[in-house]
Amino acid sequence: MAQSSIREVARRAGVSVGTVSNVLNRPDLVAEATRDRVRAAIQELGFVRNESARRLRQGRRRSDRRAATPRPRAFGIVVEDLTNPYATDVARGAELALYDAGHDALWLSSDHSPEKERRSLDMLAEHDAAGVLITPVALGAAGIERLRASSGMVVVLIDQSSPDVCSVQVDHVAGGDIAAAHLMALGHERIAFVTGAPAPAACAERGEGAARTLAKAGIGELMTLMQDGLSPTAGQAAAQRLLEMRPRPTGAFCANDLLAIGLVNELVRLGVRVPDDLAVVGYDDIELASSSAVPLTTVRQPRLAVGEEAAELALAEFAEGESHLHRQVILTPELIVRESA
16 A cells, blocks of 8 residues: 555554554554554555555565675775876776675775875774775885774785785886887987886886886986976976986986876977987876877886786685785786887
C-alpha cells in the first residue's frame, strides 16, 4: 500500500506512522488500546498491506548490513602537485587498480609542504584509511614506522625507496642518460639541464644521469640552470637565461615536460628555431607534450603503470599483513622522439 495510505490510517487513529508500522510488524510493542484504535482505522479505511513492498524493504536492510561487513576501505594517494599531469596520471592509475579491487581512493596533494603532508596523513588516519600511496616530501623511515604503529596503515612509496617499505619508482638516472645520449647523438656537446629549485629527488637523479653520460663521453660538464619551480611559467623564464648563457648551450634537457613546453613555446615566440638553434628534450611524456608549439621529444615514464604497481603492492600488503614481504619495483623509461630534438 502507498505510504500516503499509512499516513491516513495514522491520522484516523490519532497516532504516528511509526506506531501503525509497529502494529503491523511488532504489535507486542504497542499498548492494547492503541492497537485497537489502529485496527479500527484500518478496517474503516479498507487498508490492504503491501507484503511485497514490506519484504523488499526488509531485504534491502539486510543487504545493507551484509554490505557493511566487511566494508570497502579507502586508500590515500598523496602526490606532490596535483596540477602536474604526471602526478594526476599516477594517481589515476592507482585509483583504477584500487577500484577494480573494490576499494576507494582519496586524492591529496602535499604541494611540496612537509606540514601539508603531515596533515594529509593525519586526516587519512582519522578516516581509518587502509593505506597510503605517497610521493613523500618529508616522510622518512621513522615517520613511516610511527604511521604504521599509530594507525595500522599500509605505506607504499612512489618515486622514492626504502628497504623496509614497498616502493615503485622509475630509473631516473637511466632516464637522464637516455636524454643526454640522444642530444649527444645529434651532435650537441654544450647541454644544459633545466630543473626546479629545490630539485625533487627524482629530478636530481635525472640530472645526475645526464651529467654522468657527458662525463663518460669526455665532452665537458652538464650546465645546470635552476628555476623557481617546474611549471610552464618557469620554463618560459628559462628561455632568456639560456640564450644569455656563455658558452651558449645548443641542447637543453628539462627535468619535466611542463618546463620543456614552457621553454619551447617561449623560444618560438622569441624567434629561436627549435631544434636548429636549440634542441629541447623533456621528461614524462604527458599528453600535452605532443601538442606544444614544436612537438616535444621526451623521456616517457610509464605513468599509469607506476600508480597501478603501487596500488597492487598496497593491496597485497593489506591482504597479507605481517607475512608480507616488501618489494621495490623499478620501471624503465623510454625515449620518445618528436620534433624538438
